[in-house]
Amino acid sequence: MMVLITYDVNVTTVSGKSRLRKVAKQCVNYGQRVQNSVFECLLDPTQFAILKNRLEKIINPEKDSVRFYFLGNNWKNRVEHVGTKCGYDPEGVLMI
Amino acid sequence: MRRLLNTLYVTMPDAYLACDGENVLVKIEDEIRFRIPVHNLEGIVCFGFAGASPKLMYLCCERGVALSFLTTYGKFMGRITGNISGNVLLRRTQYRWSDDETISSRLSRRFVAAKIINSRAVLHRVLRDHPEIVDNNLRDSLVLLARMPERLERAADGSAIRGIEGEAAHLYFSNFNKLILNQKDDFQMINRNRRPPTDRINALLSFLYTLLTHEVVAALESVGLDPQVGFLHRDRPGRPSLALDVMEEMRPHLVDRLAVTLINRNQISSDGFNVKENGAVIMEDDTRKEVLTAWQKRKQEVITHPYLGEKIPLGLVPYVQALLLARHMRGDMEDYPPFFWK
Numbered sequence: 506m507m508v509l510i511t512y513d514v515n516v517t518t519v520s521g522k523s524r525l526r527k528v529a530k531q532c533v534n535y536g537q538r539v540q541n542s543v544f545e546c547l548l549d550p551t552q553f554a555i556l557k558n559r560l561e562k563i564i565n566p567e568k569d570s571v572r573f574y575f576l577g578n579n580w581k582n583r584v585e586h587v588g589t590k591c592g593y594d595p596e597g598v599l600m601i
Numbered sequence: 602m603r604r605l606l607n608t609l610y611v612t613m614p615d616a617y618l619a620c621d622g623e624n625v626l627v628k629i630e631d632e633i634r635f636r637i638p639v640h641n642l643e644g645i646v647c648f649g650f651a652g653a654s655p656k657l658m659y660l661c662c663e664r665g666v667a668l669s670f671l672t673t674y675g676k677f678m679g680r681i682t683g684n685i686s687g688n689v690l691l692r693r694t695q696y697r698w699s700d701d702e703t704i705s706s707r708l709s710r711r712f713v714a715a716k717i718i719n720s721r722a723v724l725h726r727v728l729r730d731h732p733e734i735v736d737n738n739l740r741d742s743l744v745l746l747a748r749m750p751e752r753l754e755r756a757a758d759g760s761a762i763r764g765i766e767g768e769a770a771h772l773y774f775s776n777f778n779k780l781i782l783n784q785k786d787d788f789q790m791i792n793r794n795r796r797p798p799t800d801r802i803n804a805l806l807s808f809l810y811t812l813l814t815h816e817v818v819a820a821l822e823s824v825g826l827d828p829q830v831g832f833l834h835r836d837r838p839g840r841p842s843l844a845l846d847v848m849e850e851m852r853p854h855l856v857d858r859l860a861v862t863l864i865n866r867n868q869i870s871s872d873g874f875n876v877k878e879n880g881a882v883i884m885e886d887d888t889r890k891e892v893l894t895a896w897q898k899r900k901q902e903v904i905t906h907p908y909l910g911e912k913i914p915l916g917l918v919p920y921v922q923a924l925l926l927a928r929h930m931r932g933d934m935e936d937y938p939p940f941f942w943k
Contacts, residue, residue, distance in 0.1 A: 522785065535638055548643055552680035569920040595641045600610040600635060600890060601627050 507580035508553055508573055510544045512560075517546070517570035527563045530573070531556060539592050545584075547595045605900065606643035610893050612886065613725070614649040614673070620822060639664050644819060646812075652817065667819040677811055682822060687924040691825050694930045695843075697831045706738045706759055708846070708937060709833040711860040713766045714750045715770040715850035715939030719748040720773040723853045727779050734779055742772040766849075775851075777802070780861045787871035788864050799883030801874045802860065805892065809856040810848070812896055815920070817844040817851075824927040837884065847922055859899050865921040868895065908938040908943040 507550040529590050532538070535540050536546025548556065553573075560571050568574055581594070593599065611618065611627060616634075619626045624709075627635040627643065639660055642807045644667040647653070647923070653668065669680040687858025693901060698704040711924030724743060728735055748767055774793045774900045781788050791801040798804040818841050821828040855911030863869050884892070900916030922940055929937040 531624065533621075533636075535640070537637070546638075552640060571609060593637070594636070595637065596607060596901075598610075598894045599607055599635075599637065599642075600893055601613055 506550070506553070506578055507576040508536075508546045508548055509561050509576060510556075510571065511561075512541075512542050512571040512574055513569060514564065518560075521568065522566075524563055524565060524569065528560060528569075529531060531563065537592055537595065539590075545592070582586075588589060607641055608644040608646060608897065609637065611645065611647045611651045612649070612890060614651065616647075616651045617653060618645065618647070618653040618657050619712055620654065620660045623660075625657065626659070627714065632920060639666060642666050644669065644815065645712070646815060658758045664693045664824060667815065667822075669815050677814065680815075680818070688825060691927060691930055692726065692827050695827055695830055698930065699832055699836075700757060705832040706756070706762060709759060710753050710756070711939045712833050712846050712849045713762055713769070714753050715941055716751045716766070716852065717746055717753075719850060719853040719940075719942055720769065720857075721883055723857055724773065724908055727912045733783065734884045736779075739776050739779060742776050745772055756936050759833070760836075766833070775878055777857075778836075779859075783865045783867055785869065796869075797877075797879070797883075799882060801871060801882055802864075804874060804884055805860045805863070805869070806856065808884060808889070809860060809896065812893075813848055813851065814841060814844055814855055816916070817841075817848050817919045817923070819928075820923040821847065823920065824932075825921045826923060847919065847926065850922070850939045850941075851918060854919065854940075855899070859895060861897055863892065904942070907941050916939060 514528055515521045515540050516525055517571075525539055529542070532546070533542040535548060536544045546553075546556070557573065561591065564571060580597075586592075609627075613629060615629055616906065617628045619628055619641070621636070623638050623640065624636045625639050625645065626633050643665075645661065646669050650673050651670075658668060658681050660666075661681060663684065667680060667682065668676045671855065672678060698708070701759045704764055719744060724746070727739065728743070738768060746769060748846050752767055753762060755767060770793065774790065777790050778785075788801050790800060793806075794800075795895055798807050821841075821844055825831050826843060828841040828844040830836065831844075831846045833846045834842035836842060845853065864911065869891055873885050873891070875883045875885055897943050900914060903912050904910070904918075906918070906921060909921065918940055920924045925934065926937050928934045940941045
């Protein structure tokens with residue numbers, strides 16, 4: 506399933522900046538960065554559970570937030586892109 | 602059921618594969634051109650001299666991603682795999698069965714019968730779709746092919762089975778030209794030849810068979826079988842005999858039909874091939890990309906598996922067959938059901 510992950514991490518403190526880096530790193534590991542704090546991750550339910558758990562451990566629930574949008578398996582007709590950096594389709598042909 | 606994951610094809614000769622955390626990176630001149638999480642991949646295939654960092658190889662082994670290296674022309678050079686999965690008892694059974702003439706023959710009959718029936722189905726389409734070009738040779742071949750499964754059952758030993766297989770392949774390929782409806786002059790097949798292929802169809806078929814081998818080897822390894830110890834194909838150093846056995850039943854539907862479609866739809870043309878001084882025919886870069894794209898799309902086509910009755914993408918057929926073979930060897934199933942497709 507495709508999961509869209511967005512986050513907002515409070516960076517007014519040094520520990521906030523460190524949390525931001527950690528959250529971003531985890532998201533990069535699991536998916537494609539489509540915009541600055543927006544990730545598209547093609548995951549199975551287990552992988553999602555692991556990622557969610559990791560993110561929950563990193564963030565400070567008083568200051569930060571993470572949102573997960575589930576686009577399911579038919580995600581391709583739920584996403585439209587306008588403008589630059591259109592990214593790649595993880596289920597399409599991957600050739601370099 | 603396992604999901605069909607994607608395969609990354611690296612065709613740029615100056616690409617370098619590296620990893621960053623859980624990501625596979627493709628770098629060109631130290632600049633990151635592509636980045637994808639490793640869990641979205643089930644294989645990486647490099648054409649030509651693409652480098653890879655040891656850390657990436659480590660990651661691929663750990664995650665069971667098959668990393669294969671092919672020459673620019675698609676000849677298989679090598680692959681990197683981690684520990685052989687599955688258990689030693691299964692592999693021991695496989696070795697014992699391979700040494701046992703009776704069991705080897707029984708399994709060989711399954712592979713070859715499915716291949717003959719599937720090849721016949723491919724030829725039979727001409728009869729249905731284009732009756733105007735059917736000639737006596739095709740009609741006779743279809744009749745002969747239809748009788749072969751019965752002859753197979755009577756075949757005494759492995760060499761008799763291999764004989765029937767060769768005969769069937771000859772009949773099949775002697776009619777292969779009739780499947781080509783467009784660009785007939787440029788795509789003519791006289792016989793099946795390889796190393797090197799001397800006509801465009803053979804070049805195309807050989808390339809696609811190499812891609813299929815990559816997938817079948819990976820599938821066999823993932824269920825814990827040894828791809829090098831076969832039943833129909835005997836041992837030869839470096840030859841993935843079991844993979845070649847299991848491939849037989851998939852060749853007509855997965856590869857041959859695709860090759861014909863590519864030609865008939867004018868997706869590839871004669872300009873995309875180079876003829877060398879020694880008569881070898883080599884695919885050019887653009888053609889290779891076109892073929893790889895078509896192959897990836899082909900693998901995503903959903904079919905209902907004739908034995909399981911489940912809907913699966915074509916790309917999972919090698920995995921399903923490997924799994925069924927492993928189950929048969931474990932004794933969970935009476936016999937091995939090969940892949941039939943009409």
